[in-house]
Amino acid sequence: MHVFTELRGPITAVREEESGNPNAGFVRTTEGTIIIDALRSPAEGATLLQAAQAGSGRLRALIYTHEHVDHHGGSTGYPALEVAASEGTDRGIRDFVGRYRTQLAEAGLNPLMATLVFDSSLRFLGDPEVRVVELGGHATGSSVVYIPSERVLFAGDLIFLGRLPWVGTGSPRKWAESLRTLEEWDIQTVVPGHGPIAGKEVLAEQRSWLEAFATRLEELQAGGTAADTAIKALDEEFGLAAGGYSEPLLQYMRQALTERFGFTG
Numbered sequence: 001m002h003v004f005t006e007l008r009g010p011i012t013a014v015r016e017e018e019s020g021n022p023n024a025g026f027v028r029t030t031e032g033t034i035i036i037d038a039l040r041s042p043a044e045g046a047t048l049l050q051a052a053q054a055g056s057g058r059l060r061a062l063i064y065t066h067e068h069v070d071h072h073g074g075s076t077g078y079p080a081l082e083v084a085a086s087e088g089t090d091r092g093i094r095d096f097v098g099r100y101r102t103q104l105a106e107a108g109l110n111p112l113m114a115t116l117v118f119d120s121s122l123r124f125l126g127d128p129e130v131r132v133v134e135l136g137g138h139a140t141g142s143s144v145v146y147i148p149s150e151r152v153l154f155a156g157d158l159i160f161l162g163r164l165p166w167v168g169t170g171s172p173r174k175w176a177e178s179l180r181t182l183e184e185w186d187i188q189t190v191v192p193g194h195g196p197i198a199g200k201e202v203l204a205e206q207r208s209w210l211e212a213f214a215t216r217l218e219e220l221q222a223g224g225t226a227a228d229t230a231i232k233a234l235d236e237e238f239g240l241a242a243g244g245y246s247e248p249l250l251q252y253m254r255q256a257l258t259e260r261f262g263f264t265g
């Protein structure tokens with residue numbers, strides 16, 4: 001069941017409390033409501049849209065924090081809408097939709113494509129002002145949504161709470177750097193991509209984990225460790241399976257080690 005939490009006056013976070021599925025949110029601005037991510041399924045997306053439209057009903061934009069389908073599949077069936085995404089995210093979604101066209105059709109998913117593609121950052125002026133900044137790390141184009149006047153950060157999947165971060169698609173080293181950047185910002189409340197709403201301290205906590213993981217990954221890679229051995233070592237040392245990596249995700253991670261992180265098969 002989705003829980004709607006009014007964080008600060010104009011900002012609502014939308015959380016699926018039981019499953020660890022992705023979070024979303026919306027910000028009511030003087031120029032219309034801005035939705036942040038669209039959840040996974042059309043039904044979930046519709047619930048989000050309905051809540052965002054309650055009141056004035058005027059929608060300004062939908063922002064995608066990154067390319068993963070659990071954050072944009074829910075826009076299936078949305079009315080035509082300005083959709084903002086970073087270049088990296090837009091490219092990632094187009095690649096994904098092209099590659100999995102049949103599977104997406106079978107699953108009844110036809111997400112909205114970005115109409116407002118930005119390079120590095122974007123500002124929605126108004127009250128409150130809403131900023132989108134591409135930082136990268138979890139996925140190539142991973143972006144955060146920041147409402148400076150309220151000191152609220154929608155971190156997208158740069159923050160996972162209650163389960164381990166998913167490191168099979170981006171770069172853990174780059175991800176840690178992105179979190180270090182965010183630690184410098186004036187933030188009070190963090191809405192993670194998955195898990196409960198938290199305070200700023202989660203940025204440094206997640207960064208420490210990612211730095212340790214990236215360091216170990218680099219050591220294994222430099223030592224010429226084979227992907228199978230490396231995935232076992234990482235699982236033992238970081239508790240991947242216990243921390244939420246299902247068997248298919250571990251398989252995917254193993255594949256990522258050879259295809260993206262330079263490990264031998």
Ligand SMILES: [Zn+2]
Nearest residue numbers: 066068138157
């Ligand atoms: Zn993700």
